[in-house]
Amino acid sequence: MIDFYGFITTMSWRVGIALEELGLAYRFHSLHLGRGEQRAPEHAARNPMQKVPVIVDHAPKGGGTGITVFESGGIILYLAEKTDRLIPTGTRERAEFWTWFFWIIASYGQDVGLCGAAFHRDPRYRLDKQTDYGRTTYEFFTEASIAAHHKLDARLAEREYVGGREFSLADVAAIGSTVPLRLHGIESLDGLPNLARWYEQMRKRPAVAKGLALGRDGRSGLPADYEAALFDDGWETRAKPGRAS
Ligand SMILES: N[C@@H](CCC(=O)N[C@@H](CS)C(=O)NCC(=O)O)C(=O)O
Numbered sequence: 001m002i003d004f005y006g007f008i009t010t011m012s013w014r015v016g017i018a019l020e021e022l023g024l025a026y027r028f029h030s031l032h033l034g035r036g037e038q039r040a041p042e043h044a045a046r047n048p049m050q051k052v053p054v055i056v057d058h059a060p061k062g063g064g065t066g067i068t069v070f071e072s073g074g075i076i077l078y079l080a081e082k083t084d085r086l087i088p089t090g091t092r093e094r095a096e097f098w099t100w101f102f103w104i105i106a107s108y109g110q111d112v113g114l115c116g117a118a119f120h121r122d123p124r125y126r127l128d129k130q131t132d133y134g135r136t137t138y139e140f141f142t143e144a145s146i147a148a149h150h151k152l153d154a155r156l157a158e159r160e161y162v163g164g165r166e167f168s169l170a171d172v173a174a175i176g177s178t179v180p181l182r183l184h185g186i187e188s189l190d191g192l193p194n195l196a197r198w199y200e201q202m203r204k205r206p207a208v209a210k211g212l213a214l215g216r217d218g219r220s221g222l223p224a225d226y227e228a229a230l231f232d233d234g235w236e237t238r239a240k241p242g243r244a245s
Pocket residue numbers: 009010011012033038050051052053070071072073
């Protein structure tokens with residue numbers, strides 16, 4: 001059994017989706033970030049960064065005492081290794097996979113996440129767009145996010161999936177960050193056809209839907225329109241019939 005500590009955030013979605021894709025048994029514990037539950041001493045003991053997501057695996061491969069892992073990229077790699085799934089075999093396939101997996105973790109996820117966190121949720125980063133500084137910074141983050149989505153679209157023009165020819169952990173890592181696209185400067189996927197195709201494919205996966213639903217219990221305290229944008233509610237109405245397989 002795995003204890004999973006998370007909230008309705010892009011990094012937590014990565015972990016929920018990975019657990020569901022891999023069919024692992026877990027218990028979800030929602031830590032309300034707005035109420036500061038991530039800073040409680042028992043959580044700080046699991047993650048000195050006082051953030052989510054975190055997992056505690058009580059039945060690790062090879063036995064022994066429980067293993068605690070934080071950092072979404074590290075957690076999902078741990079889970080993939082535990083099950084020997086979602087990472088390709090073969091030197092070339094793995095090299096391609098690692099390249100794109102770490103681009104998602106270190107570049108795409110950061111560029112889009114900063115854009116969302118900076119201007120839509122975290123009061124520490126809520127800048128005054130009326131000032132020159134606020135406007136310039138807002139534009140900087142939004143442009144970086146839009147550019148990252150275009151790079152992902154270009155990648156998906158050459159391969160069906162982010163990490164290569166097969167569905168992999170790179171897709172799991174990416175979809176969590178892509179869902180709140182309306183908060184990340186992407187009003188429409190019309191100019192991003194490859195990303196649109198992949199996005200619809202991912203959203204139709206049952207494990208993705210289950211992972212996204214974790215902790216969405218109506219108690220987030222977020223404004224309803226913000227929460228709807230966070231989950232990109234109504235994405236189906238944008239989907240073009242027959243595009244995603
Ligand atoms: N690089 C970390 C980022 C974790 C992170 O920033 N978590 C945020 C939510 S997405 C959090 O817990 N914030 C609470 C806080 O900073 O107080 C990961 O990928 O897990």
